[in-house]
Amino acid sequence: MEKRFRLFNAYVWGIAGLGIFLLATNIPKFQDGRHVAEVLFLAILVACGEAAAVPFPRGKGTASMATPLIFTVIVLHGPAVGMWVAALATLRKRDLSLEVPLNVVLFNRGMLTVCAYVFSKIYFLIYGGFGSLEFPRGLFAFILAATGFTLLNAIIIGQGLAIQMKVPFVSIWRRNIVWMLPNMFALFPMGALMVLVVQQVGPLVLVLFYLPLIVTRVSLQKYIDLWETYSEIAAALSIAIDARDSYTHGHSVRVSEYSGKVAKKLGLNDEDVELLKYVGLLHDVGKVGLSDGILKKQGPFTYAEYEEMKNHAEIGADIIKVMKFLGKGEQWIRHHHERWDGSGFPGGLAGEEIPLGARIIACADAFDAMTTDRPYKDKMSYEEARKELIRCSETQFDPKVVKAMIKIIDQEMLGK
Ligand SMILES: [Fe+2]
Ligand SMILES: [Fe+2]
Structure with missing residues (x-):
């Protein structure tokens, strides 16, 4: 028990430390005030995307627009800005109020920073630069980089759960992660599309991407509420049966x-x-x-x-x-x-x-x-x-x- 706890702690702080190291060695440089404003606007959108994340039915994870937007930020503004946005703009209210333990907050920041770093490395390797996305090489680079980000993210979380729950990584992967991957991959084209739109029209138009998200969120919430109602009805009926x-x-x-x-x-x-x-x-x-x-x-x-x-x-x-x-x-x-x-x-x-x-x-x-x-x-x-x-x-x-x-x-x- 003690050994597992120490191993888990070392893992959490290891990922957090790696993230802090990457952030410290990649300080963003801005050209002018306009550049700062554009990044700030994107960071706010990432934060809104995280706050409006759509929960999957029955409480298993969320689908958030924040992730494809982080990809957009890396492609348009480079790895340093991308990593800082990934680490800071994804902080939620419960992270800041320390409702979530500090080591978990830092672990999540570290994980996103490392994943953003890997995304930027893959993108650069295939596309050769940042600031644009030209077809077809850019799209190819984007999809591969996004796949790298998503898989690494899933592996880091899965490994953490495996250590914490003392179960093999494979069973965590099969039970908790595999089914979620298609949902995440489905968001990649959205990310590439956002880069193209920002290139053509400017960042303000990204607000429009949030409309379908809001509609999805509202209808999914209704579905979740409905299941809760079913549970309550079933529980009430069972009490009635047992009472007889x-x-x-x-x-x-x-x-x-x-x-x-x-x-x-x-x-x-x-x-x-x-x-x-x-x-x-x-x-x-x-x-x-x-x-x-x-x-x-x-x-x-x-x-x-x-x-x-x-x-x-x-x-x-x-x-x-x-x-x-x-x-x-x-x-x-x-x-x-x-x-x-x-x-x-x-x-x-x-x-x-x-x-x-x-x-x-x-x-x-x-x-x-x-x-x-x-x-x-x-x-x-x-x-x-x-x-x-x-x-x-x-x-x-x-x-x-x-x-x-x-x-x-x-x-x-x-x-x-
Ligand atoms: Fe019976
Ligand atoms: Fe029975």
């Missing part, structure tokens, strides 16, 4: 958590992991259609009562069908009581015929039922429930789902 059956208090939330973790362990994509958390929360929503006599029954069901209880899976699926955003979640709820050997309900599906999401919920559901007190039985210990899952693997549960669940139980509950 006091013995299962918190059951839906735990099934949602276990399902999400198992899905992640099994390597499902982020979208399915997220969806499983929602569907886990709502898996027993069909219980609203059951009578109190059944829900609150203490002791074993009669045949007829058991048949009625079985209906909750299909009632739940029919309710979910109306919530279009839950998509295939409807099938997961319909089949969350199927068994791997085909003896479950309502469809009697077996093995891989059962949708994977339903197999995950079934395992999470059973584990929570075993480890909480119910009217007709005392709860099992985690160790006992773990044994029971293994015993029922390949009859009741999908063996690979059980394996993933066991890993989570061992790591998080038994501390093995």
Whole structure:
């Protein structure tokens, strides 16, 4: 722990130091007041671009106009101005109010300075100078330099996360970075276009580039708000379900958590992991259609009562069908009581015929039922429930789902 902390600290200060060294050895020189004013104007635009960065859905990074604008500044005004603008104009309010720790603020400045330096080196190597962008060599140089900047930026962040979280760089790269790259690359043509426009018309016209950004920001924010509303509705519904059956208090939330973790362990994509958390929360929503006599029954069901209880899976699926955003979640709820050997309900599906999401919920559901007190039985210990899952693997549960669940139980509950 201590060693990792020291290594992380050395990494953060190393990047920050490299940035400070580059800034100190590249002091910008201005020709006249007009030159200063133009750079200042561009720096303000970079700062606005950073402040109006568009968040990607579900809080993973942002797409900012600041980056292509930094490319524009380097191409038009050279590396020294570019590095200083990259380091200073990207400071946000929370950096200045020291809401973000000082070493992180300096690390980010260092990283952007180093990336801007690499951009300018690549551009110069291919194009041979600064101040203009002529086709086709200039565009080629611009795209390669921008690629260098973006990849280096991603590598520096990824490596930092890998050290901090003590996970291999490759897994950080695959999980957190690869999917973001197309969004970043998509901004390159915008950067090249901005250089051309400034060359032809002057820097003031850059303000126009911010209009589509504002429209995108507003609509994306609406989309994010909508997802938050969905979450709140799903949470409220799950509380309503659990409230009807006091013995299962918190059951839906735990099934949602276990399902999400198992899905992640099994390597499902982020979208399915997220969806499983929602569907886990709502898996027993069909219980609203059951009578109190059944829900609150203490002791074993009669045949007829058991048949009625079985209906909750299909009632739940029919309710979910109306919530279009839950998509295939409807099938997961319909089949969350199927068994791997085909003896479950309502469809009697077996093995891989059962949708994977339903197999995950079934395992999470059973584990929570075993480890909480119910009217007709005392709860099992985690160790006992773990044994029971293994015993029922390949009859009741999908063996690979059980394996993933066991890993989570061992790591998080038994501390093995
Ligand atoms: Fe159920
Ligand atoms: Fe359940």
